[in-house]
Amino acid sequence: MVAAAGVRLAKLSHQFRLRGAALPVLDTIDLAAAPGEFVALLGPSGCGKSTLLRLIAGLERPHAGRVLMSERSVEKPDPSRILVFQDPTLYPWRTVRQNVALGLETRGLIRTQGGRIDAILRLVGLDGFDNAFPHQLSGGMAQRAALARALVNEPSVLLMDEPLANLDSMTRLSMQAELMALWQRERxxxxxxxxDVEEALYLAERVVVLSRRPARIVAELAVDLPYPRHRGSERFVELRHCILEQLGLQVDW
Amino acid sequence: MPTGAIQATGEDVADSVRATRRPIWWCGGVAAVAWLAAAAVTNGWPDDGDLGPTGRLAGCMAVIGLLLLAMTLTSRYFALPRLFRTGPWLVALALLFGTWELVSAKLNLLPRPFFAAPQSLLEVYIDDWPRLIESVAHSLMLLVTGYAVGAVLGFISGVAIGWSRAVGYWMHPLLRFVGPLPATAWLPLAFFVLPSSWTAGVFLIALATGFPVTVLTWSGVASVNAAYYDVARTLGASQRFLILRVAIPAAMPSVFVGLFMGLGGSFAVLVVAEMVGVKAGLGWYLSWAQGWAAYSNMYAALIVMALMCSGLISVLFHLRDRLLNWQKGLLRW
Structure with a gap:
């Protein structure tokens, strides 16, 4: 259990410079997440969702507007907000254990809190793989190690950038259930x-639909379904239908 | 090694306790016969002229043959897998030495003194070993010092250029202008400017090593996956952590390519420096032997030099295997 923190995006806009021309990616995003809330961001590819997460993480500074955590402005990256990427980006020269230890090392906590590594490896089902190198892991295991590397720091905010997109569909389903359990445990x-609309509906309490670039919020849907959710339930299918429509997809089925 | 893997099972352990089921090392037997035959030819066929300690050479060959014979006969009980794998090479070496002995010492088909007989080389090792050892020591001292200086400076400047835009701005043109110049081109200047020929040698070897190490360290640091930095930064890493714990380990495979290239270059410069200015070492020994037309000494020194260089390359390979054991598909030396 961690001290979760609320996050608020206030009139957040961002743009890139591409050969001198401004390329707007985010257009006045207003969004607030309560402490411990699970928010999914859905949108067409290339719409700026990843940029949004990088701004919340503090890896980039917004062009206009502000990112606030517990009502304090986010200026730089901090281990209380950790970003998990689409690729596991484990360091190939470190073993699983050493990769997970990364955050504790940067913060000088490895001596006092190194014991947490074992607990977290057990939590994500990687006990026994401590001394494996990343190239020896399957895609699902590598992504689990990446999650462990984030969670060992007990972040208040976990930012996930399509963390399951590169996994095969079977692994993805089981990882979604694991992610659910982790969130319910750590909050x-x-x-x-x-x-993945289904993934968003299966996991999130609220689904935010973004437009094409520059991304604006098109719709916000509260997912009023108890956990664990069933992908076949009537309400689930109804919500999926509704979101696909918001995304501008032809829904004939 | 599939057989090694299978041996771990219970049944095979019981087998190895009985310890009688190993196959005979037939290849060793063939090698033993070949070495003994070479010894017999060397000893029995009179030399064409006085060439050196032919009897001792035959003795050495016979000892090798007898050792191989003994190992073949006991191979059912004592297996030496690493040695046994070299069986075909041991046969080939016996044939090579036998043939060399025949065409040089016995039949005199190769013009002397430019081609030396095996016993002449053996004579050099017996008579001149103190000077050879001393030369190796001098060469090693010079090489290791120069190489270490070049590698350390090259590594540091490579990291600096790869990391800092300002350092890159100033160093890059210098590197492009001076780097490609062969280190040997500095030779006249170095021996003239520097206080001793030894320091000049160190300088030249460091130069030859430093350039490839700098460039490849730089390229290694510059091509680190940017996401690695993002990961570390979201975990709260400092600038120092990003350099020491992310950029440098990620660049190490490339650094080692530079270290290997630098080592090759340093051998060349070492020999030239010792032939031209430094009054000691294997390079000096080679040119000294040439001055006396002592061709056997030259061959003997060349063999020693090959052993030394190959040994140093092996050391570097071992170091790499230890440091980069996380890489898959490493070339085995």
Whole structure:
């Protein structure tokens, strides 16, 4: 259990410079997540969802507007907000254990809190793989190690940038259930970027639909379904239908 | 090694306890016969002229043959897998030495003194070993010093250029202008400017090593996956952590390519420096032997030099295997 923190995006806009020309990616995004809330961000590919997460993480500074955590402005990256990428991006020269230890090392906590690594490896089902190198892991295991590397720091906010997109569909389903369990146990505030509508509905309490670039919020849907959710339930299908429509997809089925 | 893997099972352990089921090392038997035959030819066929300690050479060959014979006969009980794998090479070496002995010492088909007989080389090792050892020591001292200086400076400047835009701005043109110049081109200047020929040698070897190490360290640091930095930064890493714990380990495979290239270059410069200015070492020994037309000494020194260089390359390979054991598909030396 961690001290979750609320996150608020206030009139957040961002643009890139491409050969001198401004390329707007985010257009006045207003969004608030309560402490411990699970928010999914859905949108067409290339719409700026990943940029949004990078701004919340503090890896980039917004062009206009502000990112606030517990009502304090986010200026730079901090281990209380951790970003999990689409690729596991484990360091190939470190073993699983050393990868997971990364955050504790940067913060000088490895001596005192190194014991947490074992607990977290057990939590994500990687006990026994401590000394494996990343190239020896399957895609699902590598992504689990990446999750462990984030969770060992007990982040208040976990930012996930399509963390399951590169996994095969079977692994993805079981990882979604594991992610659910982890969130229910640790109760961090979660932002999940995905373009899998089912994944968003299965995991999130609220689904935010973004437009094409520059991204604006098109719709917000509260997912009023108890956990664990059933993908076949009537309400689930209804919500999926509704979101696909918001995304501008032809829904004939 | 599939057989090694199977041996771990219970049944095979019981087998190895009985310890009688190993196959005979037939290849060793063939090698033993070949070495003994070479010894017999060397000893029995009179030399064409006085060439050196032919009897001792034959003795050495016979000892090798007898050792191989003994190992073949006991191979059912004592297996030496690493040695046994070299069986075909041991046969080939016996044939090579036998043929060399025949065409040089016995039949005199190769013009002397430019081609030396095996016993002449053996004579050099017996008579001149103190000087050879001393030369190796001098060469090693010079090489290791120069190489270490070049590698350390090259590594540091490579990291600096790869990391800092300002350092890159100033160093890059210098590197492009001076780097490609062969280190040997500095030779006259170095021996003239620097206080001793030894320091000049160190300088030249460091130069030859430093350039490839700098460039490849730089390229290694510059091509680190940007996401690795993002990961570390979201976990709260400092600038120092990003350099020491992310950029440098990620660049190490490339650094080692530079270290290997630098080592090759340093051998060349070492020999030239010792032939031209430094009054000691294997390079000096080679040119000294040439001055006396002592061709056997030259061959003997060349063999020693090959062993030294190959040994140093092996050391570097071992170091790499230890440091980069996380890489898959490493070339085995």
């Amino acid at each position: 961090f505030t979660a932002f999940l970027v995905t373009h």
